[in-house]
Amino acid sequence: MSGSLRFGCTGCGKCCTGHHVPLTLAETRQWADDGGQVVVLIEAFVTDGPGMPADQREHVLRRSYPVPCGSGEVRVSVTFAAFNPGRCRNLDDNDLCTIYDQRPLVCRIYPVEINPHIPLRPGNKDCPPQAWQQGPELIHGTQLVDAGLQALVHASRQADRDDIAAKVAVCQALGMTTSALKGNGFTAYLPNMEAFAAALAQVPGDNGAAWALHVEDEALAASLHDHGLLTTREPPVYYAFIGF
Ligand code: SF4
Ligand code: SF4
Incomplete structure (x- = not known):
């Protein structure tokens, strides 16, 4: 988006309801320790091949990890997110966050986009119209104005890169090894939190x-087989396939 965009949070709490909140690895550990459920979302692509958005090459490569698939290789992107099908477990009756000072990075960044290739569009956000008519300037041209917010976005992108190998290793240790093709959908797992927390506490190595x-x-599927990739269309038991 170009031009100028202002923003002032109204505290409506809508972004804390019905949104799975992506977490860094450290935040995931904290979420699990506090008794929260985590949902694992996985998508994959082939480098310079199926599923890879060429215009986002550097971004998607850096936050993904190579794994064997059939006789080929895909790169998987894994998101650990707070499972919030309804109100977040930390949202109180007055729509206030009870862990405000320790809330996850993504909660601090919303409604700003973390993916540098996705422009911020108010119509895509839960914030009411008045939120965009008040507050300080948020975006000038295509740039975030607030240096603190810029630093948070940078930290979130960096965590995506730093954490991906460990997240893949945790998935592999718990048998979460079916992905979807990026752009076609993603797979979603709700792991047993006891086993998940144990894997998080002592992240295993890549078990191949x-x-x-x-x-x-x-x-x-046929075009992926041409790349030597293994596909399945069996009705999923341990995960959900969310197609686009
Ligand atoms: S942790 Fe706090 S800010 Fe984040 S979604 Fe939950 S209630 Fe909202
Ligand atoms: S939806 Fe927007 S305005 Fe409402 S609490 Fe979240 S950030 Fe604030």
Whole structure:
């Protein structure tokens, strides 16, 4: 988006309801320690091949990790997120965050976009119209005005890169090794939190597990087989396939 955009949070609490909140690895540990449920979201792509958005090459490569799939290789992107199908467990009856000083990075950044390739569009956000008619300037041209907010976005992107190998290792240790093809959907797992917390406490090494791609479209599956990739369209038992 170009031009100028101002923003002032109204405290409506809508962004704390019905949103799975992406967490860094350290935040995930804290969420698990506090008794929260985590949802694991996985998507994969082939470097310079199927699923890779060429215009986001550097961004998606840096936050992904290579794994074997069939006789080929895909790169997986893994998101650990607070599972919030309804109101966040930390939202009180007055729509205030009870862990405000320790809230996750993403909660501090909203409604700003973390992906540098996605422009901030008020219409895509939960904030009411008046939030965009008050407060200081948020965006000038295409730049975030607030240096503190810039630093938070940078920290979130850096955590994505720093954490990806450990997140993949945790997935592999717990058998979460079916992904979807980026752009076609993603897979979602709700791990047993006891086993998940144990894996997080002592992150295992890469066990070299073989991955598969959940693809329901036959033509797409055939084109992936041409790349030597292993696909499945079996009805999922341990995960959900969320197709686009
Ligand atoms: S942790 Fe706090 S700010 Fe983040 S979604 Fe929950 S209630 Fe909202
Ligand atoms: S949806 Fe927007 S205005 Fe409402 S609490 Fe969240 S950031 Fe503030």
